[in-house]
Amino acid sequence: MKLRKAIPAAALLAMTIMVTACGGQGDGQKTGGKAPKQVKMNEQQAIDRAEEIIHQAVDGMSPQPRLERMGNAPVGACIARDDHGPDDRVQVTVIYKLTGVPGSEAQNLVRQARDAWLKQGYKYNTSGEVDWASPFPTVYMRTEPDDFWMDAVTGVTDRAKGEGVASVKVTSPCFLPPGKASAATAADPAGLEAPRIDEAARDRAVGHSSRIYDALHVGSAPTQPGEGLSTVRDESGTSVHHTWSTPPLPQDEGVRAVARAQAYFQGAGWNVRHMPTLEGLPAVVAGHPEEHTVAQVAVSATGAVRVAVTTPLNGPASADV
Structure with a gap:
């Protein structure tokens, strides 16, 4: 056909x-096909935790970038469903572009974000090593035990000069807002x-x-x-x-x-x-x-x-x- x-x-x-x-x-918790975990939090708690994780990566950076928020709606439907089934859970995603620094510093900022998150005890979320020889590496990590997922990414602005702009993103696990049942919308x-x-x-x-x-x-x-x-x-x-x-x-x-x-x-x-x-x-x-x-x-x-x-x-x- x-x-x-x-x-x-x-x-x-x-x-x-x-x-x-x-x-x-948004990334969420995986439970190997079992019933989804009912994470207990509300939208503001998820946003606050995401902001905390971002500042853990950014506040100690040198040179110090400015945070420029990307997107207006941090709360969205849960795509990362543990059992691949529908429900009313949602996820929070907070994304910032790191501005106010030379484009040549983008890779350095990604590396610093990685180092800061490792100091917090957070783990890599990929099996392979980051290719730091690449002009535009990306780091994928997650927190423990609350299972927020985050990445630090270098976007290309000038490939010939190896310049870019770094961004950091944090996604909460899926959670059921107060008063919501498991019926899909x-x-x-x-x-x-x-x-x-x-x-x-x-x-x-x-x-x-x-x-x-x-x-x-x-x-x-x-x-x-x-x-x-x-x-x-x-x-x-x-x-x-x-x-x-x-x-x-x-x-x-x-x-x-x-x-x-x-x-x-x-x-x-x-x-x-x-x-x-x-x-x-x-x-x-x-x-x-x-x-x-x-x-x-x-x-x-x-x-x-x-x-x-x-x-x-x-x-x-x-x-x-």
Whole structure:
């Protein structure tokens, strides 16, 4: 079956738009497929802890940078679901760009953030060593025992001179806000219909999104306009559509993230092909071998990696791309 037959036309349009749309966070605790941990905190406590972790990295830096906040909505839906299932948990993500210092200091600031977090007893969140020989290294770490995840990233400003701008990001574990139950909620993306969503299809879409999230290994951004869960209908039927994005990434890291997603799809037996984009940015589209589910992972013009998963209401079926 061809790609266009595997998903509704409205979903194809949304997936095409997402490649050039703006992108906007979050890592959470993994419990090996068990029921999600009910982390006890509220939004302000999560924001305060994220700010503390950032200042632990930045306050002792030399030269001393200025913190420039990136993004306006630190609280977003939980993408890093422990059991790959939906619920009402949320995550906090706080991102700052480090400004007011020469671009040649960006790598030095990333190294200093790493050193400060190690002194706090925090751990690396990757199995491989940081490639400090690279002009633009990235550090991924996590706190213990409260399991906030953070990274220090160097974005490219002048590749020839090896100059960039550093940023630091902290993401809370998923937590259930006071007064919320575990029932799922749905966003209302612009231009897409969002009636009551079939639970089985919703679970498939969000489950696939969660596994893609694990493969990308860069976190997600707060939910942007037009993102979230929706139901789309056209002449080919009704499907559940789930979209989300990562924060803007350095060009090289965005390319690597899409490559990790492609490796995941191939290892899981999905049918995968590259999708051409007007800007020449990397993008892959994959079809699940036992469903009509189609997933797209693409770098947007802002540097954010955008993810879209579309699955039909009528259970498993074969799909080719």
